[in-house]
Amino acid sequence: MGVIQDIADNYSQGQMIGLGIAFMILPIVAVGLRLWAKALGKGIKMDDYLVIAATAVSVGCAVVQLIAAINGQLGQHQTVGVDGAPLLDDPRFVIYEKCKLAVNILSTVGLGFVKSSILVFYMDIFYGRPFKLASQIVLGIVVSWTISFFFANLFTCFPISPFIEAFYHNKCVDGLALWYGMAISDILIDVIILVMPIPMVLQLQLPWKQKLGVLVMFLLGATVCAFSLTRALIYVHVGDRLALHFNDETYYTSPVFFWAVIELSTAVLSACLPTYRPIWLLMRGRPVRQKHQGSYFSRNQDSSGISRTGRGYPLGSVTDYKDDIGLTDNMRGVDVDISAEGNHSEEHIGPGRGITVERSVHLGSRPVEHV
Known part of the structure; x- marks a missing residue:
């Protein structure tokens, strides 16, 4: 927990601005390389459109972070009066609160787009009814998760308000409990998506060295799980610190803000990494194999998706x-x-x-x- 405290409690306005710029550029570069690779290979498909939408949302979150850091109090100590109580009508504090609500809503939508893109990508490259059915079920869970937490964040208070803290006396649910629920469910879904391709890859009729290479490519998504877990731990830490520093909300809830931006941007990058092979081939001077219309082979398989005449993939x-x-x-x-x-x-x-x-x-x- 000491490491989490070092990460969560040491930041400044300048760092928030730097992070906002860096994590605005990262997803743009990632999806730009992806589109280049797809232009060299099989062309743009549905999973690409979904990740483009996620990138647009990610850039929007980074812009909101910049606004909160420059015009609000992101990464800065809250303004207090002579009696030590926070000034709730401070315009910079109001901007921070509005931006925090916006980034929580936007990041939820962006993560939903990324997870959906990965699942559509899976369904495009893996055949077999059981796997397709499993992917569709998980996709349904992702869509439900996105819609549920979109409205949960939007209606944290009713009527809708960005001022969720108890001292405003609005009718609000416990914001920290909502963040905990979102973070934990986010981790569980990420882990499910991460392990889904493993049994399919293990069935490939390949030497183990090549199987491991393919597995490593898919397991690059573990970076997203790591950021999701870090974000959940940060939320726990934020709850503990707020209990001690209730009059300095902008500083001690800032991690809720910028870790959402970090997780979404890295999720876009992780979703793009498996598509970069055509660029790698081009850089090595090797021919880039174009995607053919249809399959070379007829799909001679049973309902399990396994070839009836041989073990492994159809x-x-x-x-x-x-x-x-x-x-x-x-x-x-x-x-x-x-x-x-x-x-x-x-x-x-x-x-x-x-x-x-x-x-x-x-x-x-x-x-x-x-x-």
């Missing part, structure tokens, strides 16, 4: 997955022979080791062979 999803994150053809378990003419394709699966692909495409009267 072959269609392996190919699409490989295009997305750069898996090689060095996969074990089945041999595949494919011949294609016009728009018709057939596949044959037999026992053996490795994947062997034969494709014949007729362009006019001239056959083109590729093995």
Whole structure:
């Protein structure tokens, strides 16, 4: 808890302005690189639009933080009267309170967009009814979570007011309890989203070295879980400090403000990281594989999403997955022979080791062979 205290109780107006600028630029750069990578690869899809929306909200939160730091009292001690009581009608304090309400509402919406983008990305690269159903259920939970906490933050007081503290005598719920509930549920959802791809990746017919590489790529999202956990611990610390410093709210509740901005910006970055492979290939001078329309392979699978003729992923999803994150053809378990003419394709699966692909495409009267 000493580390949390050092993080939470040592800041200034200048630091708040610096953080606001840095975490405004970070998501813009992250999504810009993502769009570049998608332009090189398979093009813009629904998950990209969702993360663009999250970026817009993230930038909005950073702007609100700058307003609160420059015109309000973010990261600064609250103005008090000669009797030591806080001046509740101080214009800078009023701006801080309004900005705090705004950032709590906006960050909730932004996190909902990020989580939804990741789940849509999962559904795009993994086939199988059980996984799709699980993803849809979690997506429904994310949408419900976003809507619920959007309105919970909006109606913390009724009528709607940013002044939630007891000394205003408004009809409000316990703001700290609301923040605790939001932070804990945020962590639980992040952990669920983080572990969802693990069993799917473990079923891939790949050497363990390659499996671990793919797992590491997906587990980069653990950084978001770390920030979510830190934010929850910060909330607990804020509650303890406010009990001792009730007349210095702007200083001791500032972490509630800027940690929301930090978590949302890093969440956007984490959602973008798995999409950067085409840029990496371009920088290394290697050809960037374009996303093909449809799948190379027909989806010969049962309701579990596993190929009936071999263990692991259905072959269609392996190919699409490989295009997305750069898996090689060095996969074990089945041999595949494919011949294609016009728009018709057939596949044959037999026992053996490795994947062997034969494709014949007729362009006019001239056959083109590729093995």
